[in-house]
């Protein structure tokens with residue numbers, strides 16, 4: 001029997017295939033060579049394992065396999081996603097999209113040097129926090145401000161700097177866990193502060209806090225129980241009362257508000273999220289919140305409050321480990337600038353413009369997309385339905401605002417399969433499965449992506465993409 005491996009081309013022969021030559025130009029030589037070696041190796045192993053029973057694929061087929069391998073290898077770790085889940089702050093999908101102004105700012109700073117820690121007037125060394133300090137003071141009404149990597153970092157730093165080695169009083173109703181292994185008692189332990197729980201799960205009174213204060217007390221902490229709600233027989237203590245108690249006992253009151261919106265969002269729907277300014281007005285010593293939740297900026301943790309405490313946090317050794325980079329500051333600076341005019345913020349910050357989009361507008365967009373989907377062979381139906389968009393990102397699950405979605409029912413494919421194929425599209429399209437239908441909630445889809453939805457569904461409905469469709 002002739003050895004079938006004799007007909008296997010050499011690495012150089014296969015590389016000479018016109019399709020792969022084109023790839024060498026588009027991608028790079030060494031990646032394509034690696035692909036060629038890999039595919040030839042696979043064939044050799046296969047032939048040996050099947051004891052020469054198989055024929056070696058022809059060069060065209062081998063080239064296709066290499067091309068597919070290269071396409072997969074070249075796919076970046078992060079790919080853009082069209083978020084049609086209706087969840088506005090989807091942590092899995094990167095939370096808040098940035099405003100154009102923030103992108104311009106990153107672009108201007110990223111490609112060169114910048115005055116991150118230099119005062120341009122004097123030429124002297126300065127602090128990176130100064131970049132956004134004035135803006136943060138302006139939009140929150142606070143005396144001082146600083147920025148760290150995220151709100152978890154802000155919490156850790158506040159506890160360590162203000163109450164390291166001392167007790168921090170927290171209501172039992174606020175000992176929360178947020179997704180991704182963030183548990184308040186654990187963060188507390190890491191910070192070196194000692195948890196002093198008071199009250200019960202559903203009821204905590206001001207006397208519970210008062211009775212817990214002693215020589216060992218370092219701070220009082222209030223946490224917004226972002227992602228859950230205690231309903232029924234409940235009682236909690238307002239920030240103002242805690243501030244009064246803190247003042248009497250010379251203890252700082254830390255208010256972790258989580259999402260922290262800079263504007264009141266209740267005008268967009270039944271949304272009850274804390275507003276940063278209100279906490280400052282109520283007298284909180286330190287207010288902590290995320291930059292990439294309702295603020296609609298880059299990932300970071302923002303701390304605003306009294307000069308004395310912020311200074312202590314800035315000087316703490318952990319501050320260096322938790323600091324933000326220049327790109328985050330560039331994006332945050334540009335985002336905060338937009339907040340100096342609320343109408344402008346609503347128009348230009350994607351999260352706020354999503355929230356403020358009218359149902360008529362969504363309906364109108366759905367009416368353009370839906371008939372085209374309904375006409376696809378592989379779908380049994382596509383119809384416009386009423387939907388509920390969610391804030392997400394650790395906000396109370398019940399906080400929804402009305403929206404419009406297009407609901408798809410595939411003909412032969414399962415809904416899960418269709419959803420999975422769309423997730424692997426270019427760009428990826430994420431919908432939400434509900435009652436055996438795939439929903440595209442249009443509130444979270446920027447209108448510029450509307451025209452991509454139908455082609456993506458059409459592609460996903462076909463059998464698995466051939467190598468010609470792998471994007472190279």
Ligand SMILES: *Cc1c(COP(=O)(O)O)cnc(C)c1O
Nearest residue numbers: 150151152224226258259290394
């Ligand atoms: C989301 C959240 C955090 C964590 O914020 P990250 O920016 O994700 O680190 C902490 N506390 C509360 C109350 C939150 O809602």
